[in-house]
Amino acid sequence: GENVEQHPSTLSVQEGDSAVIKCTYSDSASNYFPWYKQELGKRPQLIIDIRSNVGEKKDQRIAVTLNKTAKHFSLHITETQPEDSAVYFCAARTNTGNQFYFGTGTSLTVIP
Amino acid sequence: GAGVSQSPSNKVTEKGKDVELRCDPISGHTALYWYRQSLGQGLEFLIYFQGNSAPDKSGLPSDRFSAERTGGSVSTLTIQRTQQEDSAVYLCASSLVGTPSGANVLTFGAGSRLTVL
DSSP states (O other), X not given: OOOEEEEOSEEEEETTSOEEEEEEEOOTTEEEEEEEEEOTTSOOXXXXXXXXXXXXXXXXXXXXXXXXXXXXXXXXXXXXXXXXXXXXXXXXXXXXXXXXXXXXXXXXXXXX | OOSOXXXXXXXXXXXXXXXXXXXXXXXXOOEEEEEEEOTTOOOEEEEEEETTSOOBOTTOOSTTEEEEEGGGSOEEEEEOSOOGGGOEEEEEEEEOXXXXXXXXXXXXXXXXXXXXX
16 A cells, blocks of 8 residues: 655744655555645644646645655745644545545744 | 534543544545544544445454444444543544546544543
8 A cells, every 4th residue: 555754753943944844655656645734733734735747836835846756745835934833744645546645744843 | 514523522431431433524525534643643544435335444443443434424433442542533534536636635624532531
């Protein structure tokens, strides 16, 4: 089955700096890669996603890049703000089913 | 409904008791998932239902755990003879399954926090 690895597990940045979280996947059949943000005590919420036919997608301060050849995808947050502090999860979904495989999460702290 | 609803939001039980957790997915979503999240940990897959297909139970940690989905909508996760290590937040999620390249956004419920004393 699919195996998703996520790094780093914790990340601290100064407000205004950029943050990058990286994930790798093992199944070349995976074709959909969402990112979820989970604030303390809240449910995971989708913040951005990318499909395998696209290399990059941007939504205001967040962007996701996908390298299908290397089987890795990354989340980029620019001009970080304290409200960006949360746990971020990456996931991959294969086209052979509808199962989602999650990374282990990155705890991001933005220091004011 | 407008979102994924889970109940109860909090459940405190004694070791050895059975508990039932309920999930009501978004109307029309054919795929339903259960995940477990222990304090400060990631999302542990438990079980996945898709339409009338046999569920994927590969994530259930022991035979004390079971789940059913009646009428293709509401799902119940049952934990028998609860143990302290079962304490966690149990998250339900649903998605609309289309073509492999179509929209399959996974939407989570608020979770059921289970505490086993």
